[in-house]
Amino acid sequence: MGATVNVNGRVFDQEHAVISVFDHGFLYGEGVYETLRTYNGQPFLFDRHMRRLRASAGMVALDVPIGDAKIDARFRETMRAAGLGESTGREAYIRILVTRGIGELTYDLAACPNPSIVVIVKSNVEPSREAFERGVKVALVPIVRNHPDTVNPRIKSNNLLNNALAMQEAFKRGAYEGVMRNYKGQLAECTQSNLFIVKNGVAMTPPLDAGLLPGITREFLFEVGADVGITVRDAELHDDDLLGADEAFLTSTTREAVPIVQVDDRTIGSGSPGPVTRAILDGYRRRAQELTRAVARQT
Numbered sequence: 048m049g050a051t052v053n054v055n056g057r058v059f060d061q062e063h064a065v066i067s068v069f070d071h072g073f074l075y076g077e078g079v080y081e082t083l084r085t086y087n088g089q090p091f092l093f094d095r096h097m098r099r100l101r102a103s104a105g106m107v108a109l110d111v112p113i114g115d116a117k118i119d120a121r122f123r124e125t126m127r128a129a130g131l132g133e134s135t136g137r138e139a140y141i142r143i144l145v146t147r148g149i150g151e152l153t154y155d156l157a158a159c160p161n162p163s164i165v166v167i168v169k170s171n172v173e174p175s176r177e178a179f180e181r182g183v184k185v186a187l188v189p190i191v192r193n194h195p196d197t198v199n200p201r202i203k204s205n206n207l208l209n210n211a212l213a214m215q216e217a218f219k220r221g222a223y224e225g226v227m228r229n230y231k232g233q234l235a236e237c238t239q240s241n242l243f244i245v246k247n248g249v250a251m252t253p254p255l256d257a258g259l260l261p262g263i264t265r266e267f268l269f270e271v272g273a274d275v276g277i278t279v280r281d282a283e284l285h286d287d288d289l290l291g292a293d294e295a296f297l298t299s300t301t302r303e304a305v306p307i308v309q310v311d312d313r314t315i316g317s318g319s320p321g322p323v324t325r326a327i328l329d330g331y332r333r334r335a336q337e338l339t340r341a342v343a344r345q346t
């Protein structure tokens with residue numbers, strides 16, 4: 048794997064990066080995270096990721112005790128130690144985790160005065176060329192996306208057991224991703240990405256109130272759609288909308304927009320990635336390059 052890890056401000060190689068078993072992130076899954084990647088060596092959409100990190104933390108009464116500038120400095124220091132990012136020409140995967148911190152075996156917030164902040168950096172691995180060119184199969188899994196009154200799906204929480212179980216079911220079926228419904232039976236999102244379908248040239252994704260993570264790629268695609276002349280909007284979606292779609296794709300920071308061509312044993316659209324998905328992916332990559340090149344010139 049070859050990761051480089053910043054634990055509370057100190058950089059370690061992966062063998063030496065450790066955290067106490069009394070950290071409530073380990074004991075109770077109390078923590079939040081963000082996954083970013085670089086283009087042109089620059090963490091992409093950094094400000095939006097920091098906003099979501101603080102929003103997630105706020106929803107679990109967790110304080111992120113350092114500012115964005117300091118987080119950015121930790122990213123860069125860890126990338127430098129890893130030989131990635133900035134002028135190296137090698138793109139980085141960056142995961143930041145903020146947990147409740149170390150404390151007694153109690154749920155009392157007062158037990159953990161100091162949150163732990165971990166930054167994991169490794170070489171960015173993109174989905175295979177085959178995934179983009181031929182599309183992937185997903186599985187519609189029976190595990191339901193968290194009810195908003197449990198651990199709200201809006202929180203990008205380290206407590207990922209539900210998603211892990213859903214993805215393990217998808218793996219069992221030989222699928223690239225698992226699609227989850229919400230407790231009302233509507234489509235919500237995938238285990239690690241958001242879901243889009245395309246019908247009559249319009250790209251649609253379930254609304255936030257269907258109970259899902261407000262994906263940053265998802266949100267960015269509304270802007271990309273405007274750039275490339277494709278309507279992108281949210282809409283309540285059901286199984287039949289997916290199965291009867293002209294095209295479908297999934298989105299995330301690490302996957303950009305990967306075409307879906309099969310749902311379990313049903314073929315979607317023509318069975319090949321479609322033109323709307325392609326235009327959106329190309330538009331996304333173009334914008335990512337433009338925005339990060341502008342930052343790279345300033346640094």
Ligand code: PDD
Binds near residue numbers: 263301
């Ligand atoms: N996953 N939905 C879920 C449940 C996710 O875990 C993710 C991201 C997304 C897409 O969000 P974004 O576009 O902001 O990456 C949607 C990241 C990549 C991860 O778990 O590492």
